Amino acid sequence: QVQLVESGGGLVQAGGSLRLSCTASGRTFSVYGMGWFRQAPGKEREFVVAISRIGSSTGYADSVKGRFTISRDNAKNTVYLQMNSLKPEDTAVYYCAAGTFLTTVRNPSAVNYWGQGTQVTVSS
Numbered sequence: 001q002v003q004l005v006e007s008g009g010g011l012v013q014a015g016g017s018l019r020l021s022c023t024a025s026g027r028t029f030s031v032y033g034m035g036w037f038r039q040a041p042g043k044e045r046e047f048v049v050a051i052s053r054i055g056s057s058t059g060y061a062d063s064v065k066g067r068f069t070i071s072r073d074n075a076k077n078t079v080y081l082q083m084n085s086l087k088p089e090d091t092a093v094y095y096c097a098a099g100t101f102l103t104t105v106r107n108p109s110a111v112n113y114w115g116q117g118t119q120v121t122v123s124s
Helices: none
Strands: 004-007 010-013 018-024 033-039 046-051 058-060 068-073 078-083 092-099 118-123
Touching (some): 018 118, 033 078
Antiparallel strands (some): 018 078, 033 092, 068 078
16 A cells, blocks of 8 residues: 655746655555646646656656656655646646556556645646
């Protein structure tokens, strides 16, 4: 069992930055690919970014390429999402996710564990 706890969400103006963190419980963090999904009101949950078990590969949604950066620290059981140049359309609840094949199967069906979500609001 893996429990994921996100932090770092909040309200920011367009063009600003936020850094999300997700810390996992348990000893099996390094066996999972990690990623972030987001869900805006009235929309389906969508893939944002993922990173492989040892951080050797990443995958990004086209909408965030060049603005968001994912990283992980397996010694701290933590994955990070640095979000720069934020836009109002980035407003959503952001969910941390753990799944073995997240970097290749970039949809919710590949997720084994979810965090509780953290709200990100970007004002125009």
